[in-house]
Amino acid sequence: MTSCRHDAASHLALSDASVYFSIRGQTICALDSVSLDVREGETVCLVGPSGCGKSTILNLIGGFLSPSSGSVSMEGRAVGAPGADRAVVFQADAVFPWLTVRRNLEYGPRARGRFDDAARERVDHYLELMGLRDFADAYPKMLSGGMRKRVDVARAYVNDPGVILLDEPFGAVDDMTKSHLQRELMRLSVSDGKTSLFITHDIEEAIYLGDRVVVMTPRPGRIKEVIEVPYDRPRDLAIKTTEPFQQLRRRVQATLGEAA
Amino acid sequence: MSMTNGATQTPLAGPGGSPDDTSAPAPPDAVVPADVRIANRTRKRQPLALLGLLSVAAVLVAWYVLTDATGAIKPLYFPSYSDVGHALNQLGGTLVDDAWATTWRVLLSWAIGCSAGIAAGLLMGRSRIAYYLVNPLIEALRPVPPIALIPFVILWFGLGEPGRILLGSLSCFMIMVVTTHVAARNVNPVYLQAARTLGAGENRVYWSVVLRAIVPHLVSGLRIAAALSWAVIVAAEYLGAQNGIGYLILQASHTLNTAVVLVGTIAIGLLAFLLEQIIRIVAERITRWVERGQ
Ligand SMILES: Nc1ncnc2c1ncn2[C@@H]1O[C@H](COP(=O)(O)OP(=O)(O)O)[C@@H](O)[C@H]1O
Ligand SMILES: [Mg+2]
Numbered sequence: 001m002t003s004c005r006h007d008a009a010s011h012l013a014l015s016d017a018s019v020y021f022s023i024r025g026q027t028i029c030a031l032d033s034v035s036l037d038v039r040e041g042e043t044v045c046l047v048g049p050s051g052c053g054k055s056t057i058l059n060l061i062g063g064f065l066s067p068s069s070g071s072v073s074m075e076g077r078a079v080g081a082p083g084a085d086r087a088v089v090f091q092a093d094a095v096f097p098w099l100t101v102r103r104n105l106e107y108g109p110r111a112r113g114r115f116d117d118a119a120r121e122r123v124d125h126y127l128e129l130m131g132l133r134d135f136a137d138a139y140p141k142m143l144s145g146g147m148r149k150r151v152d153v154a155r156a157y158v159n160d161p162g163v164i165l166l167d168e169p170f171g172a173v174d175d176m177t178k179s180h181l182q183r184e185l186m187r188l189s190v191s192d193g194k195t196s197l198f199i200t201h202d203i204e205e206a207i208y209l210g211d212r213v214v215v216m217t218p219r220p221g222r223i224k225e226v227i228e229v230p231y232d233r234p235r236d237l238a239i240k241t242t243e244p245f246q247q248l249r250r251r252v253q254a255t256l257g258e259a260a
Numbered sequence: 261m262s263m264t265n266g267a268t269q270t271p272l273a274g275p276g277g278s279p280d281d282t283s284a285p286a287p288p289d290a291v292v293p294a295d296v297r298i299a300n301r302t303r304k305r306q307p308l309a310l311l312g313l314l315s316v317a318a319v320l321v322a323w324y325v326l327t328d329a330t331g332a333i334k335p336l337y338f339p340s341y342s343d344v345g346h347a348l349n350q351l352g353g354t355l356v357d358d359a360w361a362t363t364w365r366v367l368l369s370w371a372i373g374c375s376a377g378i379a380a381g382l383l384m385g386r387s388r389i390a391y392y393l394v395n396p397l398i399e400a401l402r403p404v405p406p407i408a409l410i411p412f413v414i415l416w417f418g419l420g421e422p423g424r425i426l427l428g429s430l431s432c433f434m435i436m437v438v439t440t441h442v443a444a445r446n447v448n449p450v451y452l453q454a455a456r457t458l459g460a461g462e463n464r465v466y467w468s469v470v471l472r473a474i475v476p477h478l479v480s481g482l483r484i485a486a487a488l489s490w491a492v493i494v495a496a497e498y499l500g501a502q503n504g505i506g507y508l509i510l511q512a513s514h515t516l517n518t519a520v521v522l523v524g525t526i527a528i529g530l531l532a533f534l535l536e537q538i539i540r541i542v543a544e545r546i547t548r549w550v551e552r553g554q
Contacts, residue, residue: 083459094451
């Protein structure tokens with residue numbers, strides 16, 4: 001199992017991270033000694049039942065939460081407050097409704113004081129890549145849910161972060177739109193090779209997008225198993241219907257079942 | 261949006277006409293015929309605005325019937341059309357001067373009170389110390405009608421202009437400080453988190469997210485404040501002002517000149533309506549991004 005290995009290429013690492021919350025005087029354990037390494041350029045998908053601590057892991061890496069014990073580090077340094085090195089695509093719609101699509105994409109570079117010609121080019125590039133060019137000057141209210149999610153993802157990529165954390169980004173979109181978004185994310189993973197942590201409760205999505213699938217147990221959240229996905233990139237959406245893929249899906253399902 | 265041959269489109273988007281998602285990535289533009297008909301919302305716009313005109317007209321007709329036509333109401337209790345016409349003639353330029361005096365006071369106190377209120381509300385949102393320091397005072401003063409403060413204002417400022425402006429400003433301030441603070445506190449935290457993960461520092465998060473997100477709330481506060489400002493200023497003009505609609509009404513009521521009283525009342529109504537329309541139009545322009553119900 002790779003979950004506790006600390007190799008040189010490790011980019012993002014949780015080691016023995018535990019998180020306790022206090023709810024009305026009661027202490028609950030949301031994460032129990034989770035260790036996880038994400039290598040440079042790798043996509044790790046995190047699956048687990050609702051409430052098992054997936055978002056808590058994302059909050060740790062994002063810097064919104066600090067662990068009760070253990071450590072979280074990126075490129076060997078402990079992560080601090082939220083910053084542009086760790087982009088987050090939240091499950092909730094976080095596209096700024098008061099900015100046009102283009103302005104949303106420009107937000108990161110502007111916020112970092114790096115809004116130069118190169119940044120402008122990146123914005124155009126991702127507008128084009130995500131099929132948003134025709135809506136560049138539209139306000140988000142004019143877009144459908146799936147379209148807004150693309151804006152959200154594009155905004156994260158434009159900012160050229162060290163890692164991208166995605167928390168059930170397609171949880172609220174219909175299946176057909178979801179497939180398209182998955183395919184786009186696949187293309188991005190090939191063209192940009194960003195280190196990503198992708199949280200989902202959709203097993204097929206996890207296998208399709210992940211280099212590894214991390215299966216978590218219900219509360220208290222622990223890592224149950226890490227499953228390697230043997231496919232090269234880019235992957236065609238059609239692999240989902242192949243037998244080896246379905247075998248893998250059954251395996252993850254079984255692991256999840258045991259975990260529950 | 262280019263929706264040409266609807267038959268081949270997957271109808272993912274609702275009747276609202278959102279761009280559909282199946283056309284990814286970067287769909288080749290469909291050819292749009294020159295005479296394409298733009299899709300309309302299917303729900304008919306009902307001419308409900310006409311109802312408003314109808315009720316105004318009904319009141320005017322009833323007024324005419326009860327006064328000029330039948331004489332059912334004595335002019336002392338309610339002036340007739342012809343009385344009002346007389347009064348207008350008589351007043352002439354002074355009505356315009358008084359209207360201008362009141363408008364100027366309203367605008368000034370609205371501007372001062374609202375900007376101070378927004379600034380204080382933002383400060384309370386920014387600094388916990390400021391919040392705990394100021395909030396009890398504001399909560400205690402808020403339910404007090406500004407008119408109730410008139411005796412103190414006269415005591416401190418006399419019967420001059422500063423007192424009136426202070427009263428108007430204070431009422432606007434109270435509305436805006438609470439509106440701003442509550443709105444700033446209720447900004448969806450996901451926007452703040454998103455801004456931080458995109459590299460915004462705390463100051464930038466504040467002006468580029470909080471300040472933008474609360475604009476729709478500020479706009480409704482500004483409208484309420486403007487309406488209240490007319491009420492307070494006219495009342496304040498009863499006290500020692502030498503001009504203004506409030507002064508006009510007070511003078512006329514001393515001589516039981518109900519026609520002039522009515523003219524003053526209508527003038528305030530029209531002026532307030534006008535200001536409200538201007539604010540509404542400006543507000544609509546700056547909040548184009550807001551999703552509105554049908
Ligand atoms: N801020 C918080 N305060 C108290 N309990 C929390 C908080 N955040 C999460 N939890 C609890 O921690 C557990 C894990 O939550 P979360 O990471 O959001 O789960 P998931 O994303 O896997 O659905 C849940 O039981 C949740 O109720
Ligand atoms: Mg979650």
